[in-house]
Amino acid sequence: MKPRILIPKVDPEAYKALGVLNTYIENSSLTKTHKELIKIRASQINGCAYCIDMHTKDARKAGETEQRIYALNAWRETPFFTEEERAILALTEEVTLIQNHVSDKTYEEAERILGEKYLAQVIMAIINISAWNRIGIATGMQPGL
Numbered sequence: 001m002k003p004r005i006l007i008p009k010v011d012p013e014a015y016k017a018l019g020v021l022n023t024y025i026e027n028s029s030l031t032k033t034h035k036e037l038i039k040i041r042a043s044q045i046n047g048c049a050y051c052i053d054m055h056t057k058d059a060r061k062a063g064e065t066e067q068r069i070y071a072l073n074a075w076r077e078t079p080f081f082t083e084e085e086r087a088i089l090a091l092t093e094e095v096t097l098i099q100n101h102v103s104d105k106t107y108e109e110a111e112r113i114l115g116e117k118y119l120a121q122v123i124m125a126i127i128n129i130s131a132w133n134r135i136g137i138a139t140g141m142q143p144g145l
Contacts, residue, residue, distance in 0.1 A: 028125070029121060032062045033059075033085075034125075036062060037092075040072055041075075041093065045092075045093060048133035048141075051132060072089075083113055084114065095130075
């Protein structure tokens with residue numbers, strides 16, 4: 001792929017602005033596991049190879065199992081994920097695929113299981129990784145070998 005724009009170099013203030021949201025998410029009450037599941041699943045849906053590579057490595061370092069990482073795109077078909085994780089993954093998919101809207105069922109289930117504050121943080125985490133995915137894809141970022 002032909003080299004593309006490096007936003008942090010060309011417009012560091014824009015990149016820094018998104019970094020502020022990222023810092024908020026990283027310092028939120030979301031568990032490391034929940035943050036990484038959101039990042040990996042949204043990145044899979046968006047097709048951002050750079051982010052998939054980065055966040056699967058981060059998840060492994062944080063103790064995530066290979067089995068759960070490999071099964072993440074088929075999470076509904078496995079017994080590997082908790083009720084909280086299932087609510088988060090369902091919401092991640094619907095927010096990421098926003099053209100189909102977020103169903104009342106998914107939203108209400110997530111709110112019931114997670115509570116309002118945690119739900120708000122989950123939604124912001126989904127939005128955050130989706131923005132990073134779009135930067136990665138638009139600028140042609142590639143994972144290293």
